[in-house]
Amino acid sequence: MRTLALVAVGELPKGFPALLIGRLEKETGMSCEVLDESVDPSAAYDSVRAQYDCRKILPLLDEIALRRGDLVLGVADVDLFSPIFTFVLGEARLGGDTGLFSLHRLHPSFYGLQEDQELLWARAEREALHETGHLLGLEHCTNPDCVMKFSASAEDVDLKPAEFCPACAAVARGAV
Amino acid sequence: MNPSTPSPLRILVVDDEAIVRESLASWFEEDGHQVKTAASGQEALILLKKEKWDLAFVDIKMPGMDGLELNRRIQELSPETTVIIMTAFASVETAVQALREGAHDYITKPFDPEHLSHVVRNTAAQHDLERENRELKEKLAETLSHPEILGTSPGIERVRKLIQTVGPTDTTVLITGESGTGKELVARGIHAASPRAFLPMVTVNCGALPEGILESELFGHERGAFTGAQYRHKGKFELAHKSTLFLDEIAEVSPKIQVELLRVLEEKKVTRLGGTQSIEADFRTIAATNKDLLMEVKAGNFREDLYYRLNVFHIELPPLRERREDIPLLAEAFAARLAASMNKPVPHFEPEAMKLLMSHDWPGNVRELTNAIERALVVHEGDIIRASDFPFIGQGNKAEGWGARSLAQVEKAHIQRVLEECDWNISQASRILEVDRTTVYNKMKLYGLKRS
Ligand SMILES: [Zn+2]
Ligand SMILES: [Zn+2]
Numbered sequence: 001m002r003t004l005a006l007v008a009v010g011e012l013p014k015g016f017p018a019l020l021i022g023r024l025e026k027e028t029g030m031s032c033e034v035l036d037e038s039v040d041p042s043a044a045y046d047s048v049r050a051q052y053d054c055r056k057i058l059p060l061l062d063e064i065a066l067r068r069g070d071l072v073l074g075v076a077d078v079d080l081f082s083p084i085f086t087f088v089l090g091e092a093r094l095g096g097d098t099g100l101f102s103l104h105r106l107h108p109s110f111y112g113l114q115e116d117q118e119l120l121w122a123r124a125e126r127e128a129l130h131e132t133g134h135l136l137g138l139e140h141c142t143n144p145d146c147v148m149k150f151s152a153s154a155e156d157v158d159l160k161p162a163e164f165c166p167a168c169a170a171v172a173r174g175a176v
Numbered sequence: 177m178n179p180s181t182p183s184p185l186r187i188l189v190v191d192d193e194a195i196v197r198e199s200l201a202s203w204f205e206e207d208g209h210q211v212k213t214a215a216s217g218q219e220a221l222i223l224l225k226k227e228k229w230d231l232a233f234v235d236i237k238m239p240g241m242d243g244l245e246l247n248r249r250i251q252e253l254s255p256e257t258t259v260i261i262m263t264a265f266a267s268v269e270t271a272v273q274a275l276r277e278g279a280h281d282y283i284t285k286p287f288d289p290e291h292l293s294h295v296v297r298n299t300a301a302q303h304d305l306e307r308e309n310r311e312l313k314e315k316l317a318e319t320l321s322h323p324e325i326l327g328t329s330p331g332i333e334r335v336r337k338l339i340q341t342v343g344p345t346d347t348t349v350l351i352t353g354e355s356g357t358g359k360e361l362v363a364r365g366i367h368a369a370s371p372r373a374f375l376p377m378v379t380v381n382c383g384a385l386p387e388g389i390l391e392s393e394l395f396g397h398e399r400g401a402f403t404g405a406q407y408r409h410k411g412k413f414e415l416a417h418k419s420t421l422f423l424d425e426i427a428e429v430s431p432k433i434q435v436e437l438l439r440v441l442e443e444k445k446v447t448r449l450g451g452t453q454s455i456e457a458d459f460r461t462i463a464a465t466n467k468d469l470l471m472e473v474k475a476g477n478f479r480e481d482l483y484y485r486l487n488v489f490h491i492e493l494p495p496l497r498e499r500r501e502d503i504p505l506l507a508e509a510f511a512a513r514l515a516a517s518m519n520k521p522v523p524h525f526e527p528e529a530m531k532l533l534m535s536h537d538w539p540g541n542v543r544e545l546t547n548a549i550e551r552a553l554v555v556h557e558g559d560i561i562r563a564s565d566f567p568f569i570g571q572g573n574k575a576e577g578w579g580a581r582s583l584a585q586v587e588k589a590h591i592q593r594v595l596e597e598c599d600w601n602i603s604q605a606s607r608i609l610e611v612d613r614t615t616v617y618n619k620m621k622l623y624g625l626k627r628s
């Protein structure tokens with residue numbers, strides 16, 4: 001069985017990405033580990049947009065996945081974009097090996113609110129699980145009580161639970 | 177429809193830039209929508225002619241046919257498609273021009289994911305709403321096409337006025353009147369005059385169903401609530417949410433269901449059989465009976481508290497024999513309607529025929545009159561309906577009634593006459609006779625009544 005490897009992309013707040021392991025293992029049934037190595041995102045920086053291009057970071061994660069034969073989920077704390085969007089919370093190759101998400105827009109402080117570690121953690125768990133779901137072949141789910149429901153914003157993320165609905169759980173288990 | 181999960185859309189993405197087409201398409205697809213892409217206006221037009229699209233994302237700057245022109249063509253070709261213009265900040269003015277020409281909105285590149293998902297969700301909700309409206313309009317047309325209450329007699333004018341008075345309110349109405357006087361028609365009239373008219377009225381015939389089935393019809397049941405309850409079932413109270421519930425033959429309801437009815441009418445909440453949750457329902461109640469409900473209360477057959485709960489506003493329908501002046505109008509209207517449904521020319525009544533119809537007592541009221549005319553329409557010759565086309569009228573009033581002396585003889589003759597009037601339709605006869613169908617069967621056996 002393949003494991004899910006968590007990789008830090010640049011600097012992360014204290015405790016990340018190890019804080020995500022419990023939830024990911026519980027919901028996916030995969031074993032999960034944090035890699036010692038990390039990925040430097042600076043090559044993906046776009047000085048005009050002052051953001052990091054998601055699609056330039058994913059290939060760096062692909063290299064690790066290829067070398068290890070694991071699924072790789074990158075965790076960043078920088079503002080991510082993809083060419084046609086002003087920002088993305090995360091991106092993953094559907095049914096592929098690599099995915100990425102960022103804590104940047106999950107911080108309450110990003111919206112001018114009091115920083116809240118618990119809330120950041122709760123949001124990060126959902127985003128991590130959501131992108132992992134894509135790696136397991138799951139598309140977006142219309143069930144509002146499912147972590148695979150699409151979220152365009154941190155507020156959307158707060159509305160869904162940190163778990164799969166029964167239908168998505170069944171697909172995820174099948175893939176694992 | 178759950179507002180958080182609108183229906184999937186058919187989306188067309190038109191852009192000469194491959195990255196925009198591919199990124200948007202995979203983004204929408206992941207969200208459960210059906211997507212196709214076109215690299216030019218010409219390509220888009222081919223797809224638009226072939227298939228229906230809910231939503232089209234159109235890039236404003238394309239070589240060849242630009243977004244402005246494509247938008248105009250879409251407005252002509254497929255006005256039900258919602259057009260969203262995609263533009264760079266620099267060309268916002270052109271986008272505004274497109275809005276004047278029927279485009280729904282514009283989004284600037286790069287797209288804000290929140291705004292984009294908002295646009296898509298809004299469009300989906302709007303399309304759902306339009307579909308619902310269409311369905312409602314169809315239902316409304318159906319409701320309005322029901323036959324109106326005909327007649328100019330003071331008795332029927334009064335009924336019509338009462339309907340107009342009480343219709344627009346939420347008041348509970350009790351309609352009484354002999355069998356066949358048109359109580360359901362009055363209920364429909366009240367419903368049609370109410371703000372609830374755009375949803376169909378929900379009807380329950382309380383006399384037609386055994387207690388157990390009536391109970392689950394009214395209140396619904398959860399799966400496994402009783403043997404045979406394989407699926408959960410919504411009750412009529414729930415189905416009448418935002419509409420009107422018409423309880424016909426209310427006097428036939430068992431004491432057990434009377435108690436349950438009273439509770440639901442008071443609380444406006446229903447609990448399905450085998451369920452634990454109570455469900456709120458916003459319904460308006462109209463009840464009808466051919467019995468004297470107050471007599472039933474005095475006889476101990478009907479709960480007094482339920483009687484008062486139902487009898488907030490009372491409409492009494494006059495029997496046809498008390499408004500004989502309406503008979504010609506009714507007869508002609510029925511003849512015209514029935515002839516149309518049989519694809520026959522509309523017949524005229526000879527004066528003798530009309531006189532006969534007006535002299536008859538019509539114990540089965542308007543329903544009996546309709547049946548008599550229907551039969552006459554089948555047997556009549558030429559385009560005139562004659563008195564001889566109503567062979568059963570007259571006979572019954574005179575000869576048979578007085579020829580028979582014993583109670584049994586009178587009963588036999590009466591049942592036979594009603595059966596003949598109903599063309600031996602036992603359900604119909606049982607309604608006119610105000611007994612259940614089994615009784616009609618038993619009496620037919622007892623008296624050896626058969627269709628000759
Ligand atoms: Zn996703
Ligand atoms: Zn799901």
